[in-house]
Amino acid sequence: MQVVVVDPMQVRLAGQLAASVGPGVLLKCARSADDWHSWLAKADVFVGSKLPAELASRAGSLRLVQVAGAGYEGIALDHLRPGTVVANTFHHGRAIAEYCVMAALALSRQLLVEDRALRGGHWRSVFQDSAAPVHESLAGKTVGLIGYGEIGTHVAELCHALGMRVIAVRRNPATPAAAVDWLGGPQDTARLLAESDVVVVTVPLAEQTRGLLDARMLARMKRSAFLINVARGPVIDERALYQALVDGRIAGAAIDVWWNYPTTGADARPSRLPFGDLPNVLMTPHTSGVTSDVFERRMLDVAANIRALRDGTSLRNVVFRRPTKTPAPSACPTGGIR
Structure with missing residues (x-):
């Protein structure tokens, strides 16, 4: 399972995040603004607060958008792959x-x-x-x-x-x-x-x-x-x-x-x-909630949801789920049940 981490504080805590997530997960942490765009095609999880429409449309394998904070207005919800879940976290x-x-x-x-x-x-x-x-x-x-x-x-x-x-x-x-x-x-x-x-x-x-x-x-x-x-x-x-x-x-x-x-x-x-x-x-430059304990607790929430997706268990703090497109039923040529 591939996880693209863009949120700056979660990138800073990448070592702790990897240890908390455990095996079976490849964390790819972005160190610059553009080096993660090409990673989206194979990403199962995106950790960040901004995913514009153009980039969301590239994420054909995405299953979870994990916002490492409360606000998710920066995620282009209507352009996510059907079935993708968006979750957030708090502690601030x-x-x-x-x-x-x-x-x-x-x-x-x-x-x-x-x-x-x-x-x-x-x-x-x-x-x-x-x-x-x-x-x-x-x-x-x-x-x-x-x-x-x-x-x-x-x-x-x-x-x-x-x-x-x-x-x-x-x-x-x-x-x-x-x-x-x-x-x-x-x-x-x-x-x-x-x-x-x-x-x-x-x-x-x-x-x-x-x-x-x-x-x-x-x-x-x-x-x-x-x-x-x-x-x-x-x-x-x-x-x-x-x-x-x-x-x-x-x-x-x-x-x-x-x-x-x-x-x-x-x-x-x-x-x-x-x-x-x-x-x-x-x-102040949007720093009212910037304390070390806030981001460490958020990191634990992010890790918990990545583990949950890997293990097939329930996700926490789900705020949006892109509806899955259900194909229209087609007639069976033989009249039987397929």
Whole structure:
């Protein structure tokens, strides 16, 4: 069984992955962007987050696409071989929750602004500068979660520990959520925005969530509120967010997910707009969930599904299965049963 590994972190953990998978599997790990394209024709398993239509169509033997993360919007599902299964993995909830709390604290305390000022020799403190602000604690503030799955659950737990009120909206609000003070459905998003001091966006990217937070919705937020996006860039209207930050319609934002990513190498502007020029923005390159424990646990999930496919046992975390084409029955010339 041949496995093509493209995901950079799984390539980095290739030795551990091979040891966990065991015998009967040939791992082919891509060290560059293009060296794996020719491998797809004989691949049984593809491990990666992006498989465009042209490449998916080449994978005539593919049985499993294993995304080494949660999002699988980069897989051309309609171009996969009939019968191909797509599975994902998680384990990033706690790491991203820690990032969200870190970002909320950094924004509310104007950490980056004070850091830059002091590097230049200016003490931006009320004890030396009468114009310097006095910050507020997060205790007693309200955090609003747009989306309440694995990430939202961990964010709620950590924010409760800080003494914050937690409210959330999700697709199915009928499911109990112990760590939330108030839980609503998508129709309650405007209320959540109006009540929150910190808004955390965690929903997956889909047609119904693309552009979810546009200018009209962002205008519902408090002028003193902060927005943290750890979902996907296009969930928020790019220009509307930039303008809200420029105009002071919201106090600040932490952006970990973007509208533009490098296609090759590590250099690319994350947006067509100059978010980097704004003092009230914290920018990170989609690293909120990048911790060693997350990727080691994901590696174990990837290995488990490869073993399951090899051994003919059940796969875990299946999110899509391409229907198998059933040929139309043809008449038997002899009238018998073939």
